[in-house]
Amino acid sequence: MPASRRPAKAGSSIRVPAERLDEMMDRVGELVIAQSRLKQITASSDDPQIQSVVEEIERLARELQDTTMGVRMVPIGSLFGRFRRLVHDLSRDLGKEIDLVTSGEETELDKTVIERLADPLVHLIRNASDHGLENPGWPRGGRKIRARPHSA
Numbered sequence: 747m748p749a750s751r752r753p754a755k756a757g758s759s760i761r762v763p764a765e766r767l768d769e770m771m772d773r774v775g776e777l778v779i780a781q782s783r784l785k786q787i788t789a790s791s792d793d794p795q796i797q798s799v800v801e802e803i804e805r806l807a808r809e810l811q812d813t814t815m816g817v818r819m820v821p822i823g824s825l826f827g828r829f830r831r832l833v834h835d836l837s838r839d840l841g842k843e844i845d846l847v848t849s850g851e852e853t854e855l856d857k858t859v860i861e862r863l864a865d866p867l868v869h870l871i872r873n874a875s876d877h878g879l880e881n882p883g884w885p886r887g888g889r890k891i892r893a894r895p896h897s898a
Contacts, residue, residue: 764857767818774807774814781807818858823851825860829871836875844875 781803788800826848837844855863 762817767814771814771818774811778807778811818856819854820857820860821851822853822855822860823848825864825867826851828864829867832868832871833875836872840875842875846871 785800785804788796791797829846829848833844833846836842
């Protein structure tokens with residue numbers, strides 16, 4: 747089995763600067779455009795060999811694009827993990843009982859999206875803790891902050 751087709755060892759990974767991944771995504775995008783142009787140019791050809799090569803390039807470009815997109819994907823659970831300490835500290839500081847319940851940790855999103863979600867979600871959790879939860883001794887109502895996956 748070729749090295750490129752071998753499954754990765756469990757837990758093996760490398761660090762790659764985001765800029766390099768962005769550059770790779772740009773090159774793959776350019777490749778897809780060039781492949782599309784090639785297909786358009788050769789569409790009028792009756793040569794089966796040319797058609798076969800164009801189809802193979804199209805398949806490879808699509809697979810490369812899918813693989814490249816997948817490299818940037820990380821589980822959203824990495825984002826949820828940051829909030830456990832925040833909720834613990836808020837609970838202590840505010841004197842409120844707070845449970846953070848999350849689900850869908852295995853759902854994958856682009857790393858940039860996860861990074862951009864962090865600050866707004868921290869704000870929502872702080873705001874909900876400050877203003878949306880009762881103080882001890884108040885009648886019980888809502889006391890959980892829930893993060894649920896969106897169902898399509």
